[in-house]
Structures are given as structure tokens and as C-alpha cells.
Amino acid sequence: xxxxxxxxxxxxxxxxxxxxxxxxxxxxxxxxxxxxxxxxxxxxxxxxxxxxxxxxxxxxxxxxxxxxxxxxxxxxxxxxxxxxxxxxxxxxxxxxxxxxxxxxxxxxxxxxxxxx
Numbered sequence: 001x002x003x004x005x006x007x008x009x010x011x012x013x014x015x016x017x018x019x020x021x022x023x024x025x026x027x028x029x030x031x032x033x034x035x036x037x038x039x040x041x042x043x044x045x046x047x048x049x050x051x052x053x054x055x056x057x058x059x060x061x062x063x064x065x066x067x068x069x070x071x072x073x074x075x076x077x078x079x080x081x082x083x084x085x086x087x088x089x090x091x092x093x094x095x096x097x098x099x100x101x102x103x104x105x106x107x108x109x110x111x112x113x114x115x116x
Contacts (some may be wrong), residue, residue, distance in 0.1 A: 010046035016084035
């Protein structure tokens with residue numbers, strides 16, 4: 001049940017990011033995404049979702065920030081990343097309380113990512 005739903009959310013979110021012209025307009029982000037395995041990105045994001053909901057998954061948050069380091073992501077691009085997450089959470093009818101908990105965790109990574 002819950003793991004399957006998290007998988008759908010992860011897939012939808014990563015698909016949004018991969019198709020978002022505003023994100024891939026950043027050449028460093030575009031090149032990183034082109035070199036990345038989409039299924040691996042989805043698996044990593046699934047593990048992040050599972051971990052952040054106290055599931056039995058292993059996730060290393062600093063690893064995610066390290067993956068994004070050096071991409072020169074701007075505050076506006078970070079907003080697009082959050083937008084993709086929110087769109088997917090809404091699509092799957094995730095309650096607002098759980099959305100806020102997850103988005104708080106994602107937002108906390110901003111300091112480690114923006115302008116790096």
C-alpha cells in the first residue's frame with residue numbers, strides 16, 4: 001500500500017523535474033540529468049520519501065545535497081523543485097499535514113544547495 005503510493009509519487013515528481021524546461025534551462029542541471037539514470041533518481045527520491053515518513057528505508061540526506069552541489073541552482077530553480085514535489089503530492093491526495101512535514105525536510109536542504 002504505502003510503499004506503492006510512495007513509488008508513484010517519486011516517479012511523478014522526478015518525471016516533472018526531468019521535463020521542466022525551467023530546470024533544464026540551467027545547463028549544469030541539464031547535463032547532470034542527462035548523465036543520470038532516471039530510474040536511479042526515482043529510487044533515490046523514493047528512499048528519501050520513505051525515510052522522511054519514518055519508513056524502513058535508508059537515506060543519506062547529505063548525499064542528496066552533495067549530488068546537487070556545483071549545479072548553481074538558484075532560489076527560483078529551487079522553487080521549481082518544490083513545485084514538482086507539491087504537484088505530485090497533490091495529485092496523490094497526500095494530506096496537507098504530511099505535505100508540510102515533507103516539504104520542511106526538502107526546504108532544509110536549500111541552504112546546502114543554493115548557489116553551490
